[in-house]
Amino acid sequence: MLAALVLALALQGQPVQSLPQEAPGIVAALTHETVEIREDFAGQELILYGATRGLTIRDEIVVVLRGPGRDLRVMRKERNFGIWINSAPLEFDEVPSYYAIATSLPLNEIATPEELANSGIGLPATLAITAAPTIEATARDVSPYLAAIARSGERNNLYASAQRGVEVLDGGLFRASLSLPPLTPVGNYVAEVYLFRDGRVIASRSARLRVEKAGLERLIFEFAHDWPWFYGLFCVVLAMLAGYVANVAFSRR
Amino acid sequence: MQIYLPIAELSVNIFLLLGLGAGVGFLSGMFGVGGGFLMTPLLMFIGIPPAVAVSTEANQIVASSASGALAHWRRRTLDAKMGGLLLVGGASGSIFGVQLFAFLRSLGQIDLIISLSYVGFLGIIGGLMFFESARAIWRRSRNTGRTPGSGAGRRRRTWIDSLPFKMRFPRSGLYISVIPPVAIGFFVGTLAAIMGVGGGFVMVPAMIYILRMPTNVVVGTSLFQILFVTALTTFLQAGQNQTVDVVLAMLLTVGGVIGAQFGARAGRHIKAEELRALLAFMVLAVCLKLGWDLVITPADMFVVLPHGEEGH
Known part of the structure; x- marks a missing residue:
């Protein structure tokens, strides 16, 4: 009874679609639909509430929040005449400006890297997808460039991962907390929740978030x-x- | 207390900005310099994107030079005719500089060019100032009683006097070609746009040693020119690159105005040549710091820059 009440609260503002009774399902809602950046903005915590249907002991939950895509140019520093100069530029289009992932178990224990790459979950898989056109266009090894993008995002707290950041509550309910740093870019965000069973995605759902000044x-x-x-x-x-x-x-x- | 800067798009402590403004304002009041050469690197150091730091600092210099130029205007220590001519050069230099800045930014080399310009100019100016003031201090300590004869004796004729298009400048008591002032103005205008400085540290020596203007009108005329060149730079950067952060500029201005008053008072208790030696040390310190950053092995061998659409 209490669980049903919490579920109803969590789903406020998010139309619940009726799913076939037996099939496993997942729904989620964020505590905010829009985050406003005002003059005193210094980052913000977001809570994502969700519910699953038919959650079993073998199931794990992954929550991803990704920000609007940005075009980036990554350059390697090379020493010329004693000083370090930016050189060898590579361009990457539509790289997520923000990427946070929270999971109910460490990600590598939930699924294999191949499975994650196929479903585009996790920062390495996401970056690899955005880098595909660049890889096609160049003969160079792009992996150090992708690692640089990941480092730069982590430095600014724009890329974050929380192992066990998803808290599974009673009755198939779960909660994940995500934090938006002071450097949060404005734009449209998508939160995606995935239900994994035996290392495969069996259900997913997305919710939208808008960050605006x-x-x-x-x-x-x-x-x-x-x-x-x-x-x-x-x-x-x-x-x-x-x-x-x-x-x-x-x-x- | 954090404040979110709308154009720089980051959140900074408001007291840090007021403090920076006051600190640099104190030094600029004490030494009689604009302080742009200190403020722009400091802004970049606290994480303001270089493009925003340079454009916003130009906006702050408008405020500080307006206040200074007004004071000189009242005291009639300002050669408006010469200032106007410097301004013609300065305006075209500023337009050129803003284009050059946008071009270098599109190449991903703007940080390097800013750093190199700083190291080069600060190194030369700081070095010259240091030797000059060291010599002055040494001479005074020997107490020879010789007065530095700037006004004494006829000025020597130089190549400057052989240039065409001569014009009379009654307030400065000069009859010289219009080419050197326009060229100096152009050069300083370009620097102002690229380095986010007023350019007084180049303009003042150039006016004294190249144009041979009397020292009493040099500072006022330089401020007059800086006021209008930085105003134009601000306008162009805002219009073309959308990189002027008015909130940041105003916070720095408030801190700067207050700091400058205390700095001017503090400066009165120190002898002129010692003040110049201190300033030289400061200029050389900034130069060494930026130069050091160019040569040490960076912590991250890669740099990630926004690409495409300018100014986001």
């Missing part, structure tokens, strides 16, 4: 991008005014 942040950002020349003029006039005020305020003393 709000309030003053949004006003300034839109001003700067929609009327860039007018914004530039505004910045200059404001600075001159500030200089004038400073001059008047301090020269009277």
